[in-house]
Amino acid sequence: MSALKVYVPRDAAALAVDAEKVAEAVMAEARIRDIEVDLVRNGSRGMLWLEPLVEVEKDGIRHAFGPVGPRDVEALFDADWGEHPLALGPTEEIDWFKRQTRLTFARVGVIDPLSLDAYEAHGGLEGLRRALGMTGPEMIEEMKESGLRGRGGAGFPTGIKWDTVQKAQADQKYIVANADEGDSGTFADRMLMEGDPFSLIEGMAIAGICVGATRGYIYLRSEYPEAIHVMREAIRIARARGVLGTSVLGSRHAFDMEVRVGAGAYVCGEETSLLNSLEGKRGVVRAKPPLPAIEGFLGKPTVVNNIISLGTVPVIFEKGAAHYRDFGLGRSRGTIPIQIAGNVKFGGLFETAFGMSLGALVDEIGGGTASGRPVKAVQVGGPLGAYFPRDLFDTPFGYEEFDGQGGLIGHAGVVVFDDSADMLSMARFAMEFCAVESCGKCTPCRIGAVRGVETVDRIARGDAAAIPLLTDLCDTMKDGSLCALGGFTPYPVMSALTHFPDDFHANTREAAE
Amino acid sequence: MPPPPAPAEIETRLHAILTEHAGLEGPVLPILHAVQAEWGHVPQETLPLIAEALNISRAELHGVVSFYHDFRDAPAGRHMLKICRAEACQARGGKRIEDAARAKLGVDWHGTTADGGVTLEPVYCLGLCATGPAAMLDGRVVARLDETRLEALLSEAGA
Structure with a gap:
């Protein structure tokens, strides 16, 4: 009899809810029953409310069970991993999963993240092999045609950025992957690195070969120990197998990379501050120009791309730019891994073509709040993103579409709040966070955030005269800050004030308290 | 006042780190x-040696160390508990957990319990937002x- 194939995720979201103990219980129970088990530690399928989501393969089909606690394992074996209250049926038939278009995350949760063979069996390295047969300018054309834009939040066309670096003359160029995913409500970078690290390695190698860079760095935040571990292992394996090194897959191109760990500064997600940090300096923001594409790491031309951007490059080269471009809406092409989080019933990573409305994401996919109370507000795009009220739920998910409503999609995190949220407190928190994390380089951010907290406190005490002052302060921060930290903190603050005015007025606040 | 000279064992270990x-x-x-x-914090006495090895000024190095939340200038407690304060956790009742932890440990953010057992730090997002x-x-x-x-977590930390 062949071994029973069991999948227990090693994604941090699963480990944080005792997946390790579940894996141990599976092995212990198998020993007692003398059943041979082939245990695969995969990434997460992204249905995080079901974690730990255990899968068992039967007749080549993976069946899901979740959320499985260590104490459920015995009964699951008793039921022969068949009928059981935790049984969810074939994983890929679960509606939440089935409704997605998984391009960037096609392998995440499916394969053992550290098996290069499994990676190749699922289309891995095909993009790189195709790229090796192309010229640099052909690769740039492919990127431009795909319509891929920076998934870190800025939405700048990736192909144009690469073009600039390719054309720059220098003895050394760099690829820097920005894995400083500090936005609350986002975890796509983490899931990709923990679930399919080779896709990032492949994407960086393609970028390096395209622009003529031989060295890459992944700047990975220290809050992600599991991702650091998996990424470092994957790089070691890729090097041993000739994917990285002096001759990438036997070609004339050299490319190698390493992981660098951040040190807990949110602002280092901003690309120029990240470069300073990587160089070993304070993570303060640099004025632009010069663009990092011209003068980046150590003053050399540098591609700085988000993890999802780079992780999407292999599938663009594997399936062709047109395949990717044909998904999407308006100028937002392809798919976007949306992270549905906060007070939501069915939270997780939902990759879909651009264009789904915010309301559909929150109500249909997310299933409304976990608390069962009405949805009050949804913050999209991390701590610098706007709070959307239900009135704006018809906004389609796209860069321009959100911009048109005074918001931003950022790194595509969607955080749901129920009606117990006090939007004045959330506005205060946005200012407080900016004050804690400001790099201190520019005055509107450094001083403005502190004054912002004080001004919100005045409003909380019933001083209505402070409301226009807060508006004015937000204008100053928005127009006068050097980077998005000070520049975008007004988004959550002003959207809270504009859409939820009752939370800011003394008489209505008292009535609520 | 200049920091005291590094004891020999610190210097030896630091030298190895610098070589690595x-x-x-x-x-x-x-x-x-x-x-x-190695030491659970960045000891003051290591700074002049690091600065010298990297050919940067002590002031510059101090600027770097003090910029980042992760680097400590004094040892933490035996256990380090970081609780997420970011929006997604707040939306799921994080404030209650923050308050309960502070009350139970009897310390505020960045504080260490009197017995040196637990240091409590805020963290802004662990990527576990759902x-x-x-x-x-x-x-x-x-x-x-x-x-x-x-409660289980705190007792695991001996608090």
Whole structure:
């Protein structure tokens, strides 16, 4: 009899809810029953409310069970991993999963993240092999045609950025992957690195070969120990197998990379501050120009791309730019891994073509709040993103579409709040966070955030005269800050004030308290 | 006042760390992480030696160390509990967990319990935003925190 194939995720979201103990219980129970088990530690399928989501393969089909606690394992074996209250049926038939278009995350949760063979069996390295047969300018054309834009939040066309670096003359160029995913409500970078690290390695190698860079760095935040571990292992394996090194897959191109760990500064997600940090300096923001594409790491031309951007490059080269471009809406092409989080019933990573409305994401996919109370507000795009009220739920998910409503999609995190949220407190928190994390380089951010907290406190005490002052302060921060930290903190603050005015007025606040 | 000279054993170990990191592009953060991993904080007396090895001024190095939340200038408690304060965890009742932890430990943010057992730090996002409230104990992540799970976590830390 062949071994029973069991999948227990090693994604941090699963480990944080005792997946390790579940894996141990599976092995212990198998020993007692003398059943041979082939245990695969995969990434997460992204249905995080079901974690730990255990899968068992039967007749080549993976069946899901979740959320499985260590104490459920015995009964699951008793039921022969068949009928059981935790049984969810074939994983890929679960509606939440089935409704997605998984391009960037096609392998995440499916394969053992550290098996290069499994990676190749699922289309891995095909993009790189195709790229090796192309010229640099052909690769740039492919990127431009795909319509891929920076998934870190800025939405700048990736192909144009690469073009600039390719054309720059220098003895050394760099690829820097920005894995400083500090936005609350986002975890796509983490899931990709923990679930399919080779896709990032492949994407960086393609970028390096395209622009003529031989060295890459992944700047990975220290809050992600599991991702650091998996990424470092994957790089070691890729090097041993000739994917990285002096001759990438036997070609004339050299490319190698390493992981660098951040040190807990949110602002280092901003690309120029990240470069300073990587160089070993304070993570303060640099004025632009010069663009990092011209003068980046150590003053050399540098591609700085988000993890999802780079992780999407292999599938663009594997399936062709047109395949990717044909998904999407308006100028937002392809798919976007949306992270549905906060007070939501069915939270997780939902990759879909651009264009789904915010309301559909929150109500249909997310299933409304976990608390069962009405949805009050949804913050999209991390701590610098706007709070959307239900009135704006018809906004389609796209860069321009959100911009048109005074918001931003950022790194595509969607955080749901129920009606117990006090939007004045959330506005205060946005200012407080900016004050804690400001790099201190520019005055509107450094001083403005502190004054912002004080001004919100005045409003909380019933001083209505402070409301226009807060508006004015937000204008100053928005127009006068050097980077998005000070520049975008007004988004959550002003959207809270504009859409939820009752939370800011003394008489209505008292009535609520 | 200049920091006291480094004792010989610190100097020996530090020298090894500096050698390990020689040749790196941008070696400062990797060195500081290694130093903190060794001593649990970045001892003042290591700074002049690191600065000299990297040919930067002590002021510049001090600026770097003090910029980042991760680097400590004094040892933490025996256990480090980081609780996420970011929006997604707040939306899932994180504030209750924050307050309960502070009350139970009897310390505020950045504080260490009187017996030196636990240091409490805020963290802004552990990437566990759909399963919050989340925390990290000594580098291990824990999610879906409620009062019971927090209690278990604190007793694991000996508090």
